[in-house]
């Protein structure tokens with residue numbers, strides 16, 4: 001049990017934490033969909049309530065460097081655990097730098113599995129240096145090592161990014177990578193790109209939102225079925241010509257073939273490494289490779305392969321069984337300790353972010369702690385620039401019901417809008433996304449008051465705050481050839497807001513801006529609002545009490 005907090009007995013009503021996914025604070029109004037949005041409720045919160053800024057990127061959330069943007073996994077891990085752990089990106093980079101990865105059992109089994117079988121290793125993963133789900137340097141290091149260890153054939157299945165990196169940058173990765181492969185290729189080392197497609201079209205679905213994507217990926221990578229091209233570069237050029245305006249993340253699947261035959265379907269005796277380190281979008285394809293009883297789609301054939309993930313993606317479900325690098329051992333999360341302290345908890349989001357407030361929040365565990373209730377609002381299956389309001393109204397409905405029920409002391413939710421619509425690169429839709437969240441807040445906050453509670457309004461990282469790429473030389477917004485601004489689809493490095501909405505303690509409570517305040521300070525702040533001391537491992541609370 002957490003001890004009683006001496007300075008404050010806790011608010012009478014519930015404590016609600018609202019994560020506005022992808023809502024960063026930028027000083028610039030240029031390309032800033034948040035500044036451009038009409039958002040009277042948020043304007044009022046910033047004008048009238050205590051608020052500070054939190055760091056949500058780089059080392060503050062366990063990324064290798066402060067050049068790394070934040071993302072939902074590291075952000076929600078930091079919020080939910082009150083701690084900063086070295087995250088997948090850093091753990092993998094270190095394991096490669098020290099060589100520990102090659103000494104691990106899993107890598108040895110991949111090599112041994114391929115040698116005893118067909119001799120071929122397949123690498124499937126997100127093909128960029130975004131460092132949110134994967135890094136191309138990790139892929140390259142594994143290919144070099146595989147050759148050194150006497151592997152004869154490697155096939156690479158490239159998921160085009162355009163979401164963590166510029167929206168039409170696929171060839172900036174493919175072309176140098178082909179040059180890298182040419183250098184390595186030799187009489188006894190046959191290495192080629194075998195298939196690919198946009199990350200939002202195939203393979204990388206999450207939270208069971210759309211298994212058809214994974215089915216499409218399976219057909220492409222494993223069965224080698226689909227439209228054939230002579231090379232990945234040719235595929236990207238041809239698909240861009242065929243689908244003008246479609247950005248990398250949404251490009252259709254392609255198969256590389258010679259004389260009508262796919263160069264790298266996955267067959268019995270192969271080894272397969274899924275090289276993403278982040279779990280949410282890696283779990284479904286992993287299940288397709290590992291589960292004997294599998295009913296999400298008809299796999300047609302299930303090759304007997306030696307399969308490994310870069311990390312273990314779900315500790316509870318032990319997915320995958322074999323993994324190259326140990327995930328961060330996230331312990332003593334807020335969910336667990338509130339549960340042990342008898343606090344009832346409610347978590348809600350729509351499908352696209354549901355795991356963020358449950359699985360990521362609880363340190364990448366899919367199980368529930370006692371006293372937790374989860375509610376998932378099914379997401380639309382559309383390009384989100386077509387529905388920028390997403391399920392904000394339904395999430396507000398659910399929260400209002402949960403608050404009014406009086407059953408829950410700590411509630412948490414995630415509004416996906418700023419992030420999911422921000423990722424489309426559509427500026428106007430992103431302003432509407434922010435406006436939809438503002439409307440939801442205007443409905444929820446009066447209910448918080450009525451129940452005698454308080455709310456913390458924050459975000460996990462930026463996105464909608466920067467909708468244009470910056471020209472590296474001029475530092476001005478970058479432009480396309482036709483003079484229009486170049487859309488930016490990725491997260492940002494900006495800090496996020498942390499607002500205390502409190503109409504019930506008579507102004508006793510405030511927030512302090514510690515110099516390095518970050519997302520990991522939120523857990524202790526929530527504990528104090530509930531009248532509890534923080535867990536010894538959690539970073540400092542930001543609450544001030546008069």
Ligand SMILES: O=C(O)[C@@H](CO)OP(=O)(O)O
Nearest residue numbers: 071072073132163164419
């Ligand atoms: O969509 C995703 O997978 C990432 C971006 O790669 O976004 P977020 O971290 O907000 O989930």
Ligand SMILES: [Mn+2]
Nearest residue numbers: 021071072460
């Ligand atoms: Mn996010």
Ligand SMILES: [Mn+2]
Nearest residue numbers: 419420423491
């Ligand atoms: Mn995002």
